[in-house]
Amino acid sequence: MKFLSIVQLTFRESLAKKTFIAFMGISTFICLLFIFALNVDIVDGMQSGLSIFGKEVSNQIDLTKIIYGIEGGLSVLLYTAGIFLSLFATSNLIPTLLKPGFVDLFISKPVSRFQILSGRFLGSILIVALNIFYLVIFSGLILSIKTGIWNFGFLWAAVIIVLSFLVLFSLMTFLSVISKNGPLSLMVTYLILFFSPLLLARDKIYALLSSKYFGYFFDGLYYALPKTAEMGAITQFLARGVPIDSWMPLWSSLLFAVVMLGLSGYIFQRKSF
Amino acid sequence: MYTVETFDLTKHYSGGKVKALTNCNIRVEEGRIFGLLGPNGAGKTTLVKTLLGIIHPTGGSAKVLGQPITDYHIHNKIGYLAENHRFPEFLNARQILLYYGKMSGLSKETLSRKIPELLELVNLSDWADVKTHKYSKGMAQRLGLAHALINDPDLIFLDEPTDGIDPVGRKEIRDLLLKLRTEGKTIFLNSHQLSEVERISDEIAILKNGNVLQIGRVDDFISVKSQYQLQIQNGTLSFSELCAGLNIPVLQAEDHYTVTVEDERHLNRLIDKLRAEKVLIKSIVPRKITLEDYFIDVIEEGEAL
Ligand SMILES: Nc1ncnc2c1ncn2[C@@H]1O[C@H](COP(=O)(O)OP(=O)(O)O)[C@@H](O)[C@H]1O
Ligand SMILES: [Mg+2]
Numbered sequence A: 001m002k003f004l005s006i007v008q009l010t011f012r013e014s015l016a017k018k019t020f021i022a023f024m025g026i027s028t029f030i031c032l033l034f035i036f037a038l039n040v041d042i043v044d045g046m047q048s049g050l051s052i053f054g055k056e057v058s059n060q061i062d063l064t065k066i067i068y069g070i071e072g073g074l075s076v077l078l079y080t081a082g083i084f085l086s087l088f089a090t091s092n093l094i095p096t097l098l099k100p101g102f103v104d105l106f107i108s109k110p111v112s113r114f115q116i117l118s119g120r121f122l123g124s125i126l127i128v129a130l131n132i133f134y135l136v137i138f139s140g141l142i143l144s145i146k147t148g149i150w151n152f153g154f155l156w157a158a159v160i161i162v163l164s165f166l167v168l169f170s171l172m173t174f175l176s177v178i179s180k181n182g183p184l185s186l187m188v189t190y191l192i193l194f195f196s197p198l199l200l201a202r203d204k205i206y207a208l209l210s211s212k213y214f215g216y217f218f219d220g221l222y223y224a225l226p227k228t229a230e231m232g233a234i235t236q237f238l239a240r241g242v243p244i245d246s247w248m249p250l251w252s253s254l255l256f257a258v259v260m261l262g263l264s265g266y267i268f269q270r271k272s273f
Numbered sequence B: 001m002y003t004v005e006t007f008d009l010t011k012h013y014s015g016g017k018v019k020a021l022t023n024c025n026i027r028v029e030e031g032r033i034f035g036l037l038g039p040n041g042a043g044k045t046t047l048v049k050t051l052l053g054i055i056h057p058t059g060g061s062a063k064v065l066g067q068p069i070t071d072y073h074i075h076n077k078i079g080y081l082a083e084n085h086r087f088p089e090f091l092n093a094r095q096i097l098l099y100y101g102k103m104s105g106l107s108k109e110t111l112s113r114k115i116p117e118l119l120e121l122v123n124l125s126d127w128a129d130v131k132t133h134k135y136s137k138g139m140a141q142r143l144g145l146a147h148a149l150i151n152d153p154d155l156i157f158l159d160e161p162t163d164g165i166d167p168v169g170r171k172e173i174r175d176l177l178l179k180l181r182t183e184g185k186t187i188f189l190n191s192h193q194l195s196e197v198e199r200i201s202d203e204i205a206i207l208k209n210g211n212v213l214q215i216g217r218v219d220d221f222i223s224v225k226s227q228y229q230l231q232i233q234n235g236t237l238s239f240s241e242l243c244a245g246l247n248i249p250v251l252q253a254e255d256h257y258t259v260t261v262e263d264e265r266h267l268n269r270l271i272d273k274l275r276a277e278k279v280l281i282k283s284i285v286p287r288k289i290t291l292e293d294y295f296i297d298v299i300e301e302g303e304a305l
Helices: A002-016 A019-037 A060-090 A093-097 A103-107 A113-147 A153-179 A182-200 A212-224 A228-240 A248-270 B044-051 B072-077 B093-103 B108-121 B137-149 B167-182 B194-198 B218-222 B239-246 B264-276 B291-304
Strands: A038-043 A046-052 A055-057 B002-013 B018-024 B027-029 B033-037 B059-064 B078-081 B155-159 B186-191 B203-208 B211-217 B226-232 B250-252 B257-261 B281-286
Touching (some): A002 A093, A019 A113, A038 A113, A060 A113, A060 A228, A093 A113, A093 A153, A113 A248, A153 A182, A153 A248, A182 A228, A228 A248, B002 B186, B018 B044, B018 B211, B027 B186, B033 B044, B033 B194, B044 B186, B093 B108, B108 B137, B167 B186, B186 B194, B194 B291, B226 B264, B239 B250, B257 B264
Parallel strands (some): B033 B186, B155 B186
Antiparallel strands (some): A038 A046, A046 A055, B002 B018, B226 B281, B250 B257
16 A cells, blocks of 8 residues: 555656656557558458558458558557657656655655655556557557457567566666666666667677677677667567567566666665655 | 654764764653754754654664664654655645555545545645645645644654744644644654744754754753842942852943852852841842843854864
8 A cells, every 4th residue: 555655656747747648649649540541341241341541452361461560560669669758758757756855755654765666666667558558459459350350469569568668767767866867867778778789789890809808798788788679679579470589688688677676776775865 | 762762873974074963862752842953054954864764874873762763664653844845746735645645554534534634734725626836835834744744643753844934824833733742742843943942842952063062951951050130239348259259250230240150059158148248139130041042152152063
């Protein structure tokens, strides 16, 4: 109950920021677009013709491809723009918590500091998860009901997107706890987000390195930091029904999140406000 | 059991350069109003925040309600009005009391009964549904007070509670605190304004530069030194010499002397001496020093620290 109220308050605070309302609005717009752009003619209980954005689609195999393609595209959109915006919209939730006069009120309640920080963290994750699942479930349902093609990979893609956000948000939380500076934490997190594809392609620059130790260094960075590029690929593959060869990028990134949260909790615990 | 007890509690910042609080030893008895006085920057807020676990001490230890300050569970019996507190601005008073009440572990049912009562108590009923960013400083302060009372606490810390509140509101707050004391609650009151504390506190501590300079009952403060104003018929006798013989410091004014004696017996020895010398005593008046004079005295004496 006490813990839940911290989660609820964070949730309420995010809603007050309106960014998430805008987010919901865009999602709703996309779904409405599907409702009207997707035209299925049912003749004698059988599907006789289908058009998407005015283009006729003739056979069932093409249709499946198109639906998986749309859902793959949506998950890429959510993975990139969705996470980008979510990080932006949540970037001041932790720094606000740490403001003098605000954090005092939490600490003076019968809750542990660990509960305060994790409640705040969970609240932030929940609001983003709500937004992502809203679009995925709503648009997925429209597409599936209209065409009869059910793609549960799309739902799993949403789970990966939320987990990827969680990983990056844990980094941002850590940075906020040490710097108390929202914009700075956001920028560094963006940097890591964009650095990931470069690290993934590190073998391309190995030939240029003067020493093999630089190679080890980049390997180390690759394994230590969140693997956002590969998690993006996993998301897209799941949505398009492509088998995944390795889950390593996911679990190693989650491990990173656990370490970040542990460190954040430890530092928050020892801080005076 | 003391509700608050500190043992050489110390908080230094920047590796000892800023001594916010040094070897603080205070005890607050149950059911009392304890006033912590001191100029700005004295360390009052530091002390209260340390007692609540918001600031970690760099030395010493303390207990609140019999528990070490590291035990956050005890906070369910504590209320706190922070100096410059900051509530989420997108919420109204009712919602704030609801969220923070839940955080104190109260049930929805208790809160739905308690919230209107408290809003009434601090005169915010008409503003209950207005978002707090529209509140004046005084209203925010009254909401803070309601928030501090939401869990029906045994011990209440109030850090500059009358800040930004007009004289009428101040009187209301003082009356409220006195009423809370009759309910057996202990109140720990921080203020840099003597007049706020003087009238209602049972006990006072004066803090300066992180050091407790004086601690005691309000009456004790004034009667630490007994001073009397004496008017006598001037004769041949040297009053100053006579006092010097009794080890009594004297100040001479135009029409009277002011003597500082240890106690009444000491004063009577002086009277005996004067009568033995056949000096006519016109009047003896105990000199009242206001707590304010005393406060300023102590603060200035503490200047050396
Ligand atoms: N975080 C901090 N870092 C360094 N010095 C601090 C910090 N917080 C308070 N101080 C210093 O500690 C002293 C006591 O401050 P405070 O407890 O707020 O005094 P008061 O409440 O009596 O006005 C002041 O000199 C203040 O500048
Ligand atoms: Mg203060």
